[in-house]
Amino acid sequence: MQTNVASKICPVPDCGHPMIRQTNKKNPKSPDWKCSNKNCKFQKMMGGGWKKSEFITGVWDDKDTTPERVEDNFQDEANLTYGEQRDEIQDRG
Numbered sequence: 001m002q003t004n005v006a007s008k009i010c011p012v013p014d015c016g017h018p019m020i021r022q023t024n025k026k027n028p029k030s031p032d033w034k035c036s037n038k039n040c041k042f043q044k045m046m047g048g049g050w051k052k053s054e055f056i057t058g059v060w061d062d063k064d065t066t067p068e069r070v071e072d073n074f075q076d077e078a079n080l081t082y083g084e085q086r087d088e089i090q091d092r093g
Contacts, residue, residue, distance in 0.1 A: 010037065019034065022034060032061045
């Protein structure tokens with residue numbers, strides 16, 4: 001797996017190590033960034049703060065919401081009602 005170090009810093013308060021960009025990741029659910037400190041194993045809690053984890057601290061990039069990206073997003077189609085999906089299919093064919 002190729003990685004590169006960028007200016008992103010680990011968000012865990014007591015760490016402060018640089019994050020490593022995960023390029024060519026095979027699982028789309030894996031984090032986009034991982035802490036360069038292999039002993040930094042935390043995950044963010046829903047209410048804020050950090051708790052211990054068995055995995056190296058990772059963070060994800062913000063979701064891309066540019067119009068070009070949204071057009072390619074299949075989830076938009078999943079949000080349509082059955083009638084809207086039927087009409088779209090008929091328009092395509």
